[in-house]
Amino acid sequence: MSWLRALKETSRSGLSMERRRLEPAVAARGALGLALVIGVSLALFGPAVAVSSAFGAFQAAIATFQRSWRPRPTLALASGASLAVSTFLGYLTGTHEALFLALLLCWTFLAGLAWAAGPTAGIIASSNVAIMLVTVTLPTSVAEAAGHAAMIFVGGVVQAALVVLLPVRRWGAQRDALADALAAEADYARRLRHDPVAPFDPVPLMTARSAAAVTPRQARRRPAELHGARGIAERIRPVLASLADPAVGVPKEGPERDRVRELLAAAGALLDAAAHAIRHGEPVTLPPPAVAALRTPDTGSILSGPSRRAALRLAALLGDVVETAEPRTETSARRSAEASSRGAAAGAGPAAAARRAPAGRTRPSLVRLAPIVAASMRAELRPDSPVLRHAVRVSAVTATGYLLGAVLPFGHGYWAPMASVMVMRPDFSQTYARSVARFGGTLVGVALATAVVQSAHPGVYLSAGLAVLCAFGMFLLVRTGYAAGQVFVSAYVVFLLDMEGAGLTQTVRDRVLLTLLGGLLAMLAYAVYPAWETPRLRGRLADWVAAVGRYAAAVTARYADPAGPASPDVREALLNTRAARVAWQEALARATHEPVRHRGLSHAAAEQAEHALAEFGRVAMLLEAHLPERGAPAVPAAATLAESLHRATERGAKEVRERRVPEWDDLRDTAAAWSADPPDHFLLHKGADLLLEALDEVTVALTGSTRVR
Template sequence: MSWLRALRETARSGLTVERRRLAPAVAARGALGLALVIGFSLALFGPAVAASSAFGAFQAAIATFQRSWRPRPTLALASGGSLAVSTFLGYLTGAHTVLFLALLLLWTFLSGLVWAAGPTAGIIASSNVAIMLVTITLPTSVATAAGHAAMIFAGGVVQAALVVLLPVRPWGAQRDALADALAAEADYARRLRHDPVAPFDPVPLMTARSAAAVTPRQARRRPAELHGPRRLAERIRPVLASLADPAVGAPAEGPQRDRVRELLAAAGEILDAAARAIRHGEPVRLPPAAVAALRTPDTGSILTDRSHRAALRLAALLGDVVETAEPRTETGSGAEPGTGMGPGTGSGTGTGTGSGVGTEGRAGASSAPSSEAAPEPPEPADPPGPLGLPAPRTRPTLLRLAPLVLAQMRAEVRPGSAILRHAIRVSAVTAAGYLLGLVLPFGHGYWAPMASVMVMRPDFSQTYSRSVARFGGTLVGVALASGVVQTAHPGTYLSAGLAVLCAFGMYLLMRTGYAVSQVCVAAYVVFLLGMEGSGVTQTVRDRVLLTLLGGLLAMLSYALYPAWETPRLRGRLADWLAASGRYAAAVAARYAAPAGPGSPDVREALLSARAARVAWHDALGRAVHEPVRHRGLSHAAAEDAGHALAEFGRAAMLLEAHLPERGAPPLPAAAGLAEVLREATERGAKAVRERGEPVWDDLRETVAAWDTEVTDPLLRKAARLLLDALDELSAALADA
């Protein structure tokens, strides 16, 4: 992509306004907290303290809107506390240009490295630097600065208290994540009716897995219906694929295929019903026709062999989903008797009264997780917990998280790290913007470095799109707010009210687009500083020019010191190939030494493959918009290679869907297949990194021998599918 086209695409992306579901109640709560802080500070301390405390409350509320699964009060307190520390240190050095410049360099460098811990931490850290540049202009002494810092933290405390006292849809984000995962499974089931090898988007399952990790305090309060369905959704995924795929299931046409389509349609309706129930915290309302379709007794006479067992397994798992999705009390699951979806399936305890898995539902089809992607690093399978469900995955508290974040930051201090390059860029640009703001005859030069630090991100497309959006939003917001200030001359309390109104607009519209939110943010800053009389004399032209300067510095820095993702694509692809090979090898090894469907080595390999798949797709998405040459892997070849590895993972997943139970007769030939898969994919990954073309001759010989030694048609076909996918990968790379 040329630079001109890249700039045009990123500008269009930055100025795009999206239709999103708004959360007016949450926005009103954030604005209420801001109003309380400003009103209290104005009444007792005056406009200067009110302005600084308002920034604390404003930033704390923004932190609660970030995509994080931590408790919202914790995010508000962390934001308020870190901003208080940042601004106090800025106050101490603000009167000495050299000292403050040194602090600014250090603070922005650290804020850049914090992106290693994730976007939520990175956004909070960047905002702290930006707000510090504004607030240090307010106090006049160390004692006053300490008071301002305390009020900033108090603003975070107020926002945290309001989240506790005025809860708006508690556990709503976790409910949405789990409901989206089930809805994605429902959509997948419906698509399989028309395309038996339809692809599956793993993002909802990945998000649900992230949401399932809880802190110890959250674990004591989490609703029971949020504990369990995620694992069931992952187990349903391979069963759906196994039932639909004509290579291992029912023929492509005929009565069996018609019956499979009926079962898939019924599964989609039931999964949608469970998703709606979880999203709204209400009982599951099952469509009678879908339940009847799953419980039809003639399934056994129409479907045969593995298709029949997959159908029984699907009915049992759907029953488990319905039971776990019901809002529970402490004494039971809340599911009514008689909701079983498959003939003879019981609750897993032999009573036959629930909708869980009974003995017939387990026959011939094991419970296996999906082969798709998730962002977490590998970990063992969850141990059993109460009610027969897995124990909750734990998330460290903030205090225990601190050393982990420091370790992540240290790990990024290495050559070639995109995070390190971002930290260097943002610190250099912010310092340059601050110095230029001092030299230029505009006054209040913090607008330039504030714009830079807020728009800069570790990747090209976000940095450039946000720069354009920031300039456009600031132009509109500053013009409107300055026009009101210059014509109406609002007093202190009216300016405060207008600032709160702008903050409410920002909270309400922040998910619709960065440009829209920046209109509100720019107006908020003008009204807030106008409340104290600071910056009233600065013209619209001065503020806009300084914002433009900050955006241009950010864009220029990425052009001069980039961290392009395009040259790294081969390495990402090689990582995914190696991880997928280890996963397929772990699955094949379980046939040689049956250990049941819950094998921890299979689970760990699966999670590693998921993480590599996510890294590849994220890198590919960023590389598409970069104005650089592909350097050995064109975008078309990358798409074809990604499709090939996705097919490889799907074939491995079909094998995993039918893992033998513990104690089943071993298949010695599977050990050789597992070893060759591991070695061949490791060599292939090395060839991909070195821009070579991987060959699979040894794997081809093993698969040929496998065809003569193994009688099970599923195993023969799955091994052939693995080899075909790798051949497709080689063909894609040959055309690169």
């Protein structure tokens, strides 16, 4: 992609608006907390302290909107405390230009490294630097600096208290994550009716797994319907695929296929009902046609072999999902008993599912998280780390913007470094998109707010009211688009500074030009010192090849040493495969908008290789769906297949990484040897052939973009 096209695409992305569900109650709660802090601060301490405390309350409210599974009060307190420390240190060094510049470099570098702990930590840390640049310009003494910092922390405490006292849809994010996972599987079941080899995106299941991790305090308050359903849903997916796939199930047409389609439709309806119940905390309303389709005794007479076993297991798992999704009431207990009886025919049920389910996932507290975050940041201190490059880039740009803002004859030069630190991200597309959005939003917001200030001359309290109103608009539209949010943020800053009288001497032109300067510095820095994803695509693809190969090897090894469907090594390999696949997809999405050449991996080759590896993983999932129970007769030939899969994919991953054509000789030799003496199992022989076909497609995909040595 050329630079001109890349700029065009990122600009369009930055200015786009998404249609998201608005949450006015949550926005009103954040605005209420801000209004309380500003009102009390004005009444007791005056405008200067009110401005500082308002920034603390505003930043704490923004933190509660971040996509994080931690409790919202914890995020608000962490944001308020970290901003108080940043501002206090800024006040102490603000009168010494060189000392403050050193602090700014150090603090911004650490904020850049904070992205190693995740986007929530990175956004909060970057916002702390930006707000510190504004608040330290407010005149005060060192003795009063501690009071300002304390009031900033009080702003965070107020927002945290309001989250507790005025709860809005408790556990809403976790409910949505689990409901989305069940709805994704319902959609998968319906698509399998028409396309028996339809792909499945594991991201909703991964999101639900992340949401299921709770702190010890959360674990004591988590609703019962949020515990257990995800684990059952994980086991439903391979059963659905096995039931639909003609390679291991029923023919593509005929009465067996009609029965399978009926079962898949019923599964989709029941999963949708469970998803709706979990999302809204209501009892499950079972669709009578779906229940009748699962209860009919025709399954045993129409289906046989693997497809019959898959149908019975599906009915049992769906009964478990329905029971787990029920809120615990007397009515739901009765329905749970009915769901349990439906699964009894397959020898399963909620009790068996509970025994098979892994232990609940725990999330460390903030205190215990600190050394983990520190270790993650230290791990990024290597030359090839994109996070380290981002930290160097953002600290250099912020310091440069601060110096240029001080030299230029505009006054209030913090607008330039504030814009830079807020738009810069570790990847190209987000940095450029946010730079354009920041400039556009600032242009509109500052123009409107400054026009109001200079024409109407609102007093302190009216300016405070307008600032709260702008904050409400920001909270309401925070998830619809960065440009829309920046309109309200820019106006919020103007009205807030007008309360204290610090922004009266600056015009619209000055503020917009400094914001443009900050955005241009950010964009120029990425062009000069980039961290392109395109050259690393082969490494991401190789990681996926190795991970999915280990997953297939772990599955086939369990046929030689049966340990039951809940084998921990299979589960761990599956999770690693999902992580590698998502890392590849995210890298490919970022690389698509980069103005660099593909360097050995074209878009067509990447798309074909992705399809082939997804098919390889699907075949391994079919093998997992029929894992023998613990104590079942072993299949010795499976050990040979597992070993050949491991060797072939490890070697192939190395060849992909080294830009050579991957070969799969170990697996090919195993499949060829089985042509004369196939293993005594209905799936292994066919599975080996299907896995080899998928890997050969990877080779075909990469041959066109690889130089053969």
